[in-house]
Structure formats: C-alpha cells, structure tokens
Amino acid sequence: MKNTMLKYLLFICLPITLGLEAQTKFASVFGDHMVLQRNTNIKVWGTDAPNTTVKITASWGVSKSVITDAKGKWYGTLKTTKAGGPYVLEAKGSGNAELNDILLGEVWLCGGQSNMAMKLKGGPGQHIEGSNDIILNSTNSNLRFFTVNKAVSETPLNSCVGEWQVSRPKTAAEFSAVGYAFGLRLQKYLGVPVGLISSNVGGTPAQAWTSKEVIVSEFPEFKKDFSKEINTKSATVLYNGMIKPLIPFTLKGAIWYQGEANRWNAEQYSRLFPAMIKNWRTQWNQGDFPFYFVQLAPYIHGKEGWVKLQQAQLKTMLTVKNSGMVVINDIGAKTRIHPPKKKEVGERLALWALAKDYEVEGIAYSGPTFKSIKIEKNKAFIRFEEAPLGITSLEKELTNFEISDENGKYHPAKAKIIEKGMALQVWSDNVLHPKHVRYAWKSYVEGSLFNTAGLPASSFCTENWDVILKQ
Missing domain, CATH: 2.60.40 (Immunoglobulin-like)
Known part of the structure; x- marks a missing residue:
C-alpha cells in the first residue's frame, strides 16, 4: 500500500516539478544583492515558456510587461532612479521570480588576465601588499561583487555561473584585488553603491575575448583556432563563455588589465585591442562607454616585446575615444609578473573614472x-x-x-x-x-x-x- 501511494505521489508531483523548471527566470547575471546602474534605462531579461506575458516590477516604482519570443526569451527596459535601496525586482509570468536586496548605484566590468584576476588575498607564493588589513576592513554593504566562473565555449552562451556577494572579509578576499581597490575608491568618494562584475582568466590573449565576427573579418590569422581543439587562448572562446552572457547588463564602464599574452606581436595588438573595445561597445549598444586599462608593469623577463606592447597600449589610449591608461612603471616588481601593489593600480584606474565620468574637478588622472x-x-x-x-x-x-x-x-x-x-x-x-x-x-x-x-x-x-x- 505504501509503495502504491508513493508511486501515486511521484506521478502527480513530477509534472509540477517539470513545470517549475520552465517557469519565469531572470538571466544568470541577475541575482539577490546585485547593483543596478542608477539614473538610466537598464536592460532586464530572462526566460519563460514561449509566447508568455511577463510582468517585470521594481519596487522603486516602475513596471513593464513583455512577451517571450518563440524560444522563450524575454527582454525589457526599466527606468532606474537615484542611488539607493534595498529594492525588490520581480518577474511574473507562468511562474514568479523575485530578487531581493537590490541597490541602485554604479556598475563596472573588470576584465583581463591574471593581473586583474589576482585575488585580494594573493596567490600561491605571491602576496598583495597590505591585503590582510584591507580584507579586515572590507565590510561594506554598498560594495558588491559578481565573479564569472571560467567558461570556454566555441559558441556564444546565454548564461554564466556566478553570484552577487556583499563585501565582507570572506568575499572580498576572493575578489579581484585591482577591481576591489577601484570599486572601493569610487564607493567612498561618490557615497553610492558600487557593483563590480569580474570576468578574467590568467594567461589569456585579447583575441580570446573578442567575438568570432570580428576575428573572421579583421584578423583571419586566428581562423586556424576554429579548426582545432580549443583552450583558454583560442580566439573567441572567452568572449563566448564569459562576456556574451553578460550582454546587455547595463554598465557604467569597464576596466581592463591584460596584454602579457599578446606581447609577441605588438603591431597586431595595436589593432586587435581597439577592435576588441569597439566589439564590446557595439554589442552592449551603450555608445562609447568608458574603457580604462593598465599598461604592462615592468618585468625583467619581458624582453623587448614588453616595451612594444606598452607602446601598442599607449597608442590605443591616444586614439580610442573615451579610453584611458594607467601607467605603473614606478610600482612594478623586477622578478614578479604579478606586482604586489594592486591597491595603487585600482586607485589610479579610479582617478580616470572620477575625473572623466563623475566630473571631479581639480584632480590629475594621467601621467605625462x-x-x-x-x-x-x-x-x-x-x-x-x-x-x-x-x-x-x-x-x-x-x-x-x-x-x-x-x-x-x-x-x-x-x-x-x-x-x-x-x-x-x-x-x-x-x-x-x-x-x-x-x-x-x-x-x-x-x-x-x-x-x-x-x-x-x-x-x-x-x-x-x-x-x-x-x-
């Protein structure tokens, strides 16, 4: 009798469970504790059953109804207000999805390779200067992080793995040291919430972070990557797995620390890096959003290719609209490709943003x-x-x-x-x-x-x- 009753319960519950899997969802970059860009129109999207009406409601006082397409995707635009919170964001369709503890503030993407990926707590045998005190004092409900898990893909993905976290010692220690220093300086000066999305993989070249359309049309020398086994250095694979799932999450701008993996062809990088920036801006469809980056640090084993790559970066700063470059040849580490002074790097990046995007007058932001x-x-x-x-x-x-x-x-x-x-x-x-x-x-x-x-x-x-x- 018990077995019969159990089978009956499983029979009636199974359809309900399967139905829940198809119900209303936000895209993977949305979550509890996130920060959304203030004072603008933000993109919100997700999935549900095809041809379903989804009502998106934000507790700061706006709502919008949208209809899913034939593949079950829905997109909407919501107007945000001044910085503040916490708020609730809800989507009601065939089911109900609710996100809590949401703040409105400033959102920046932190991208690149290992020098941006380097955690605040440091790495194996490599310290970050002053990190323990920084971590100890990192509790800050107005500073929040989302780290994209590494994902390599031959085709563009719609979702990524990661979660929004509030800054405290345990979470800050695991976040990008450069990103943390950048975000903290913005948050403290502006007095508003700051959200940071970190998408980085060590040892990776710019072509891995660029879409296939751009690679095929402008850099045919990388087309060979499409016919062999892929890895994190292959063209387009990190764009597909770790950037595409974030688009079009509304940003203020991006910071970037990368270039070591392209040092063998500086002339190519002088074209590739601007193409990557343009590629991102085109895909996000937010105009020429700010893009600030770090010049390679001095490193004794870099050889001459190092300096020429620095020149490719300098040319990018001087020729690409709304870009800026942080120079760190005074705070390098002779035998470390990962210099320990990450706080200074992040704070110098923040000077660009404060001067250019937040209209702070009277400060210098660039070296001569x-x-x-x-x-x-x-x-x-x-x-x-x-x-x-x-x-x-x-x-x-x-x-x-x-x-x-x-x-x-x-x-x-x-x-x-x-x-x-x-x-x-x-x-x-x-x-x-x-x-x-x-x-x-x-x-x-x-x-x-x-x-x-x-x-x-x-x-x-x-x-x-x-x-x-x-x-």
Missing part, C-alpha cells in the same frame, strides 16, 4: 604624455601633455633615456628638467646630430619621470608609430 620634440644643435627638447604644472623626477635621478644619432642608432643619454618643469632636455656626448629620443625602453625600469601629481610617464619614443611597432 609626449607632445613634441625640437632639436637644437646636439640637444633634444621635449614637451609633454597632462603635466599642467610641469614634470618632475620626484627627487629621483632621471634615468633610462636614450637618444639616436643621424644613423638611427640609440645611445644612453642624460636628461635635465628645464624651464621650471615645462620641458625636458636630453643629450649624449656621443651624439652630435640627434634625431629622436626614447624613454624606459627596457622590459624592466624604475620610472623616474612624473607630473607634479606623482603620476608616471609611459615609456615613449619620438619616432612614428609605424617605426615603433615594427616587428
């Missing part, structure tokens, strides 16, 4: 960038942008300058700051007729050229880009 060169007899005179009060060595010795002779050969050079910081004089006793100057042209240097805000100048060369990036 080369503007012009003038040759007078045996000396070169160089001027810089992003140095309104001039340049300085911060009381260091000016080092790592070179000057070329009439045959194009570079020689070690001396440098002197003149005109109350408004110009740099460079010369060599071995060069009577100089042509060009370059600075920090080695894989490992300790930066000695700054603006008066203490932000370092990038490595640079006064020759044209075709010469600089020539393989």
